[in-house]
């Protein structure tokens with residue numbers, strides 16, 4: 134039985150992980166050390182709920198939204214379509230989309246090279262109209278390699294609110310540099326965090342069986 138190829142589309146959580154301006158830096162500290170006589174090494178992490186590759190919970194953009202401790206997992210498991218949106222200006226608009234039929238999940242690649250080492254504020258957001266159009270096509274989850282579906286300076290969070298209106302789910306901070314356009318099996322389960330406004334994910338793609 135040949136192994137199905139796996140693409141790891143997750144950022145590496147590490148102390149120099151770029152984070153949203155003013156957000157919590159990723160901290161990592163060993164608290165039990167074998168070199169100090171402890172039988173084991175154990176560490177402590179501090180991080181934003183939106184560190185690296187993650188799934189927003191509705192609570193992030195709706196005060197009464199469900200949290201990361203209470204998420205239906207089905208949006209985060211199953212067939213997806215990876216769309217190359219590089220070269221699109223301003224925002225991903227409906228006219229930029231290929232014909233999308235029978236896709237439950239759509240992941241957008243916007244970076245030529247994912248900016249692993251620096252915070253880039255000039256990402257390509259997704260227009261709210263595009264979120265609406267995708268929802269009407271039956272899409273349940275929208276993923277992006279950008280840190281947000283909205284622009285950094287957004288105060289209206291219009292794309293997130295379109296997601297809320299259509300009860301879609303979001304993955305942000307994906308790494309899609311090595312993934313050709315096409316259909317894959319997505320696995321990206323959010324950590325189960327009571328009260329969480331987002332859940333960190335180890336996101337992968339596999340060739341379809």
Ligand SMILES: N[C@@H](CC(=O)c1ccccc1NC=O)C(=O)O
Pocket residue numbers: 153155156181183189193280281282283305
């Ligand atoms: N990944 C987040 C980014 C975000 O909205 C955010 C993260 C930390 C602190 C502030 C944020 N948003 C706006 O102020 C998002 O869901 O778009």
Ligand SMILES: [Zn+2]
Pocket residue numbers: 183187188189280281305331
């Ligand atoms: Zn987020």
Ligand SMILES: [Zn+2]
Pocket residue numbers: 189280281282293303305
């Ligand atoms: Zn978001």
